Amino acid sequence: MSSFVSLRAAKVSKQSKSFVKPSPDVADPCHTPIHPQPQLNDELYGTLPSSLDIRTAPNDGRGIYATQPMKRGTTVLSLPPHVQALSVTSLSVHCSYCAAPSPDLKRCTRCKIVRYCGSSCQNNDWALHKRECPALTRWSSDNPKSPVPSDAVRCLARMLWAIELNGLESRFTRQLASMQSSRPVAQAATHTQLAYSLVRFMGISGPEELLKFGVQGAGGVADVVARFTTNAITLSTPTITPIGVLLSPLAALFNHSCDPSAVIVFPTLPAAADNLKLKVVCIKDVQPDEEIFTSYIDTTLPYFLRQISLLETYDFRCDCTLCSRQSTSQDAVDPREQAACPRGCGGVWRVSIEEDGAISKAASEEDKNEIKCTKCGYCIPKEKVNEVQDVVRVGGEGLKEAEKIQNEDPTRAHRLTTNLIPLLAAAGLASSSYPLLALLRLHQQFELDHLTTALSNLPGTNLNSPGTETTLSDEDKSKANEAQQVLDGAVQNQARIARGLSDIFCEGHPVRALALAELGKLLSVDEPWPPAPGSHTPAALLPASSPTPAPVNSGLSPSFPPHHASRLSLALQSLQRAQRELDISFGAGGGEVGKEVRSMAGRVEAELGVWRETRGGQR
Numbered sequence: 011m012s013s014f015v016s017l018r019a020a021k022v023s024k025q026s027k028s029f030v031k032p033s034p035d036v037a038d039p040c041h042t043p044i045h046p047q048p049q050l051n052d053e054l055y056g057t058l059p060s061s062l063d064i065r066t067a068p069n070d071g072r073g074i075y076a077t078q079p080m081k082r083g084t085t086v087l088s089l090p091p092h093v094q095a096l097s098v099t100s101l102s103v104h105c106s107y108c109a110a111p112s113p114d115l116k117r118c119t120r121c122k123i124v125r126y127c128g129s130s131c132q133n134n135d136w137a138l139h140k141r142e143c144p145a146l147t148r149w150s151s152d153n154p155k156s157p158v159p160s161d162a163v164r165c166l167a168r169m170l171w172a173i174e175l176n177g178l179e180s181r182f183t184r185q186l187a188s189m190q191s192s193r194p195v196a197q198a199a200t201h202t203q204l205a206y207s208l209v210r211f212m213g214i215s216g217p218e219e220l221l222k223f224g225v226q227g228a229g230g231v232a233d234v235v236a237r238f239t240t241n242a243i244t245l246s247t248p249t250i251t252p253i254g255v256l257l258s259p260l261a262a263l264f265n266h267s268c269d270p271s272a273v274i275v276f277p278t279l280p281a282a283a284d285n286l287k288l289k290v291v292c293i294k295d296v297q298p299d300e301e302i303f304t305s306y307i308d309t310t311l312p313y314f315l316r317q318i319s320l321l322e323t324y325d326f327r328c329d330c331t332l333c334s335r336q337s338t339s340q341d342a343v344d345p346r347e348q349a350a351c352p353r354g355c356g357g358v359w360r361v362s363i364e365e366d367g368a369i370s371k372a373a374s375e376e377d378k379n380e381i382k383c384t385k386c387g388y389c390i391p392k393e394k395v396n397e398v399q400d401v402v403r404v405g406g407e408g409l410k411e412a413e414k415i416q417n418e419d420p421t422r423a424h425r426l427t428t429n430l431i432p433l434l435a436a437a438g439l440a441s442s443s444y445p446l447l448a449l450l451r452l453h454q455q456f457e458l459d460h461l462t463t464a465l466s467n468l469p470g471t472n473l474n475s476p477g478t479e480t481t482l483s484d485e486d487k488s489k490a491n492e493a494q495q496v497l498d499g500a501v502q503n504q505a506r507i508a509r510g511l512s513d514i515f516c517e518g519h520p521v522r523a524l525a526l527a528e529l530g531k532l533l534s535v536d537e538p539w540p541p542a543p544g545s546h547t548p549a550a551l552l553p554a555s556s557p558t559p560a561p562v563n564s565g566l567s568p569s570f571p572p573h574h575a576s577r578l579s580l581a582l583q584s585l586q587r588a589q590r591e592l593d594i595s596f597g598a599g600g601g602e603v604g605k606e607v608r609s610m611a612g613r614v615e616a617e618l619g620v621w622r623e624t625r626g627g628q629r
């Protein structure tokens with residue numbers, strides 16, 4: 011399922027696509043589910059909600075189907091995980107039992123690694139931590155350079171200890187044992203490394219010690235690891251920031267689509283001592299007998315990269331409606347791989363992308379037939395295709411490098427994204443296109459850090475109060491001016507990201523909804539040093555509310571973002587749209603972010619009211 015933090019940190023987003031069932035007159039034997047086996051499923055999983063059914067199909071095994079119509083925004087499952095482990099970097103910030111963040115976590119006095127909100131979470135976790143604590147202590151003294159094993163290793167160990175605790179014949183254990191295991195060749199080295207670390211972490215010295223966990227020798231360990239990697243689900247915050255990994259055999263039964271009809275989310279992290287719960291929420295309307303799909307990978311990736319990612323980790327080729335359309339259709343230009351018509355007619359052409367950013371074989375075939383603009387039919391000259399091919403390749407390499415060094419050398423990574431983005435945009439790549447969108451998103455992380463610093467350097471006085479300009483020192487003016495520029499740059503960047511994501515994802519996809527919320531938040535930050543009054547920005551600059559043919563340039567006018575009341579008005583629109591989408595992504599109320607966005611929209615509305623009253627909408 012979605013990546014676990016320490017192994018595949020770059021592939022974090024939960025993405026989506028809806029699955030269109032084959033029409034009854036075109037029966038596809040691979041997609042025709044074998045009928046449910048209610049007794050078997052009830053026995054193993056307990057009673058499922060009556061709206062869901064487990065069925066088996068020849069091409070993708072067991073899957074979860076709807077038994078009744080469900081509207082987008084419906085929570086179809088809500089359940090605690092079997093086991094979970096926080097990523098190494100999240101251990102000091104989140105409670106190891108309920109995963110809630112807290113500045114005041116209490117550290118286990120023995121291992122000094124695991125932390126809890128309070129004694130109730132600590133007590134709830136004790137049965138497992140009692141086994142984990144000496145293992146962590148031993149590991150940290152044996153490995154001073156890397157004192158905590160990865161979340162994957164710790165989650166695997168917790169799974170085995172939980173099996174021992176619950177008993178080999180328990181439903182808990184049988185559910186875990188029933189999870190499918192895939193062993194893609196590309197994962198062999200990772201699996202071996204994980205198996206080795208697991209045995210070392212648990213202090214297992216011989217095959218007989220494995221029997222109490224129901225594991226038979228080295229082959230059994232390899233199988234446990236393969237089952238884990240096939241079914242692991244990313245534990246994330248309400249803003250979809252990955253903070254760990256978990257196992258939930260029931261949630262793992264959802265099969266994958268690159269355009270899923272549901273997402274696995276954590277709309278709120280629990281109040282202290284409550285159980286952590288994952289939710290599966292429909293982001294598209296689902297019909298009875300339709301299979302419900304989630305997504306296992308970053309679906310902002312273009313077709314070939316998605317296929318490689320699924321094959322390497324889950325050992326299957328995706329034939330979801332999006333992939334089928336993209337592999338066969340010459341007409342559809344996916345927003346993930348498109349560039350602007352060089353004639354500037356507003357049309358686009360398809361830049362088929364393979365691994366490492368090379369133009370795909372499909373494109374070279376298309377090459378023979380000529381690649382044409384979808385709007386004016388202009389044949390894209392060979393030189394232009396080559397130019398974009400080179401730029402995409404360079405951008406793809408730069409992205410990999412920037413992702414790799416982002417933590418150890420953020421300055422260099424930031425420089426890379428700063429230099430590459432204009433290069434890709436100048437070649438005509440759409441903001442939704444690979445690798446431009448990924449570079450914009452990474453770049454924004456650095457820009458937001460920069461913004462925090464710039465805002466914290468501001469003088470304490472209210473910069474916008476009348477007469478301030480005359481009393482400020484030149485140094486303060488320059489700081490305020492710099493902060494304004496950084497803020498405007500971050501708003502522009504976020505608008506491009508929100509637009510790119512809106513072209514890729516359906517309305518209500520959490521990645522898209524959160525991008526809109528972030529745009530609204532940035533637009534509502536107090537302007538440190540706005541320019542003279544008078545600029546207006548048309549609301550059309552906001553990303554479209556449903557997927558539209560992707561714009562090929564940034565779509566931003568030179569005067570974007572506007573200032574003063576126009577800016578606040580745009581902030582309000584963005585927050586209100588985010589609110590509507592969050593209600594779908596996280597279910598009614600929009601979870602923790604929905605709550606925050608609603609209260610922010612209220613504040614912005616009140617502020618706008620004051621502007622209108624005191625200044626007639628102008629500065």
Ligand SMILES: C[S@@+](CC[C@H](N)C(=O)[O-])C[C@H]1O[C@@H](n2cnc3c(N)ncnc32)[C@H](O)[C@@H]1O
Nearest residue numbers: 069070071072190192241262263265266324326
């Ligand atoms: C997490 S499991 C999903 C549940 C699984 N079908 C089962 O029977 O337990 C992931 C595995 O299901 C299969 N799978 C999931 N989605 C698929 C798809 N769209 N096409 C083919 N196989 C798929 C793959 O074998 C994959 O490794």
